[in-house]
Amino acid sequence: MKKTAVLIYNQFCNFEISVALEMLALAQKPMTVFAKTSETVTSEEGLRVIPDKTISQIELSEYDSLLLPGAMDIREAVEDEEILSFIRLFDRDDKVIGAISIAPILLVKSGVMRARPFMAGVNREELLEEGFSEEELANMQGWDDNLKNPVAEGYIASGNIITAVSYDFVRFALAFGKRLGIEMPAETFGIRGENEI
16 A cells, blocks of 8 residues: 655644544555654644654655645745655655645645645735745635635645645545545544535
8 A cells, every 4th residue: 555645844733634644544544754854843733753754765656645734834844945846756746745724835836736726824915925926826715715705625626736724624634535545424523414525
């Protein structure tokens, strides 16, 4: 069985991927936690995680998916070309990529979004101030956009990529799992009255 790569970086948000990790565990799908270095990474909640491997140790043929959590401050990862190259590997081979909250900005910065629609837990204006272009953000559903006009499914799937804002982390996880052939009822994670994710 192919594995899921989970990329973590300083101040990653554990709760946003907690349901996705639980689904992988329940399905007995192996996963590997990657980081730029082998040093302990601290989440925004204060969890200290020792990665299994560094991004330079990837054997891409062993993986069918990549999971990217959001972070309190993702700037360091967004500005790291090695991390962006790691992400490009998964898109190049059309592997499933799940990115939640601010993590879709890693996808934009790495160039894998290429005019695909996506959601991100940040507002367009903030990203324009950071130097992103209107063209890069043309198909973005930002934080305020989603509060005013929520995406009914709770996520956006575009080709091999699934994106969501943080508060839809359960629907995001169910969609990510489904792409990997892991089917679980929404009720398993507290969502009632939804048969199809």
